[in-house]
Amino acid sequence: MIQPAFLQKNDTVAIVSTARKITLEEIQPAINLLKSWGLNVEIGKTIGLEENQFAGSDAERVTDFQKMVDNPKIKAIWCARGGYGTVRIIDKLDFTEFKKNPKWIIGYSDVTVLHSHVHNLGFQTLHATMPINVESNSENALSSLKSALFGESISYKITSSKENKIGNTKGVLVGGNLSMFYSLLGSNSSVNTNGKILFIEDLDEYLYHIDRMLMNLKRNGYFNNLKGLIVGGMTDMHDNAIPFGKNAKEIILDAVSEYHFPIVFDFPAGHLNDNRALVLGRKVELEVSTNKTQLKYI
Known part of the structure; x- marks a missing residue:
């Protein structure tokens, strides 16, 4: 890139x-x-x-x-x-x-x-x-x-969430807002995730919408050859009067349960005041352990 x-x-x-x-x-x-x-x-x-x-x-x-x-x-x-x-x-x-x-x-x-x-x-x-x-x-x-x-070195080390899936991986970082990423499926703006690390975040969505979007990504093969998943802010989620039954993290884990790539939750990026910069299209190394998560560009 x-x-x-x-x-x-x-x-x-x-x-x-x-x-x-x-x-x-x-x-x-x-x-x-x-x-x-x-x-x-x-x-x-x-x-x-x-x-x-x-x-x-x-x-x-x-x-x-x-x-x-x-x-x-x-x-x-x-x-x-x-x-x-x-x-x-x-x-x-x-x-x-x-x-x-x-x-x-x-x-x-x-x-x-x-x-x-x-x-x-x-x-x-x-x-x-x-x-x-x-x-x-x-x-x-x-x-x-x-x-x-300005081209200065950036890397991030955060405390691991208990829902994370442990592992180390490398790949080109892609993604952004889940709703927009989903909306681009089938167009010439849709990103191929093969061999890449996907970052997603979202705001002000109903929980069943999150499930629906992830099911569509899954059915289109977006997780088949993914190297890792980074989840930023899933901010101000909504539920219906009849509850969906899972929170955003549980929905994501359910959607990718059959895959074995590392998963990071609560990454400081997205609709958050602490919205850290991510260079998309650049290769990163992602290390996820029980206590800490580190993302560094290579």
């Missing part, structure tokens, strides 16, 4: 919205953060635009993102927020110039559409916090973003 160039001081980062609307005021903390790191900021025209829940029309969001992709002075594109909308524009984007001059695409949640699509083009991307979250993010979340962008 091709790695975009790491950032240097005085490089320019673009902030755009490919999905839900957002104001300039809401991203000001992120602008201040980038400037404190010695970076310049280019504000996309989608910031402040509004068409119902979206940051402008599909055409306006395409034009804004495309402009940043094609501009060689832009070294990274930071998606301002998630929500919904990126899938509506992905097939209208032209990555010809991106392939000649790759740059970091940063975000999570709905930005999983971009992560997956760009992965299939052969490039690494950065699953990390977004401008809308900067004020509430932990210091670890923000410092991991900076380290990843």
